[in-house]
Amino acid sequence: MAEVRLPKRIMNSGGWCQGCGHGVVVRLIAEVLDELGVADKAIAVEDVACGSMSMSGVLNCDAIMAAHGRPIPVANGAKGARPDSIVYAHLGDGSAYSIGSAELVHTALRGDNMTVIVVNNTVYGMTGGQMAPTTLPAEKTASSPKGKDADRYGVLNVVDLIGKLNATYIARGEIYDVASTAKTKAMIKKAFQNQIDNKGFSLVEVLAPCPTNLHMTPVQCKEFVHTEATKFFPLGEFVDK
Numbered sequence: 001m002a003e004v005r006l007p008k009r010i011m012n013s014g015g016w017c018q019g020c021g022h023g024v025v026v027r028l029i030a031e032v033l034d035e036l037g038v039a040d041k042a043i044a045v046e047d048v049a050c051g052s053m054s055m056s057g058v059l060n061c062d063a064i065m066a067a068h069g070r071p072i073p074v075a076n077g078a079k080g081a082r083p084d085s086i087v088y089a090h091l092g093d094g095s096a097y098s099i100g101s102a103e104l105v106h107t108a109l110r111g112d113n114m115t116v117i118v119v120n121n122t123v124y125g126m127t128g129g130q131m132a133p134t135t136l137p138a139e140k141t142a143s144s145p146k147g148k149d150a151d152r153y154g155v156l157n158v159v160d161l162i163g164k165l166n167a168t169y170i171a172r173g174e175i176y177d178v179a180s181t182a183k184t185k186a187m188i189k190k191a192f193q194n195q196i197d198n199k200g201f202s203l204v205e206v207l208a209p210c211p212t213n214l215h216m217t218p219v220q221c222k223e224f225v226h227t228e229a230t231k232f233f234p235l236g237e238f239v240d241k
């Protein structure tokens, strides 16, 4: 029988690779849902990608797994069907800004009352580390082994994409250290509070490491995100109505 070769990654208890940012972000979401007292009526809509491992016994709330790139319209449907629920889409940058970019744009344009949390690690994670719209110039990926050609490909910043549409809140944080993680948690909390207050569309992007696909140690990858990714993806609150 042929040998089955598994991807070279070391799993932590949630199923994510060690040093992955997804688990930290899910932890922040869980804390916020508890603190706002809405965990019992939360519906998580997960991309069929790395973030979806929060559905494997990590998060104790209702959840739906959407096709790749489609958590935002699925969350929109769930919110429409259950308007009293607190619905959020949790997805990666490739899913949100490439595969599902049309849905993102039109949901933001309508200002639909929902919360979107995007984990930006500058590559497609689950599918094997291919170049994404968020890949940095010269960054090596599985599909740009010599580095992303900056003369040919741009870097997509979500604020440029939807910042002038009809969103209520757009913010970007990181999970580099305790202070930055606390700031990011506050952003996530505001994004959920906006939905509770029926204020419209909120998106928080969290810069996070994917050590497996960037071929770095967790510490190296964390430093890369903090020092390099933030040059293209500045932190802060960009829309706050």
Ligand code: SF4
Pocket (backbone or CB within 6 Å): 009, 015, 016, 017, 018, 019, 020, 021, 022, 050, 121, 125, 126, 209, 210, 211, 212, 213
């Ligand atoms: S491949 Fe990357 S994003 Fe996916 S679980 Fe591993 S470290 Fe996280």
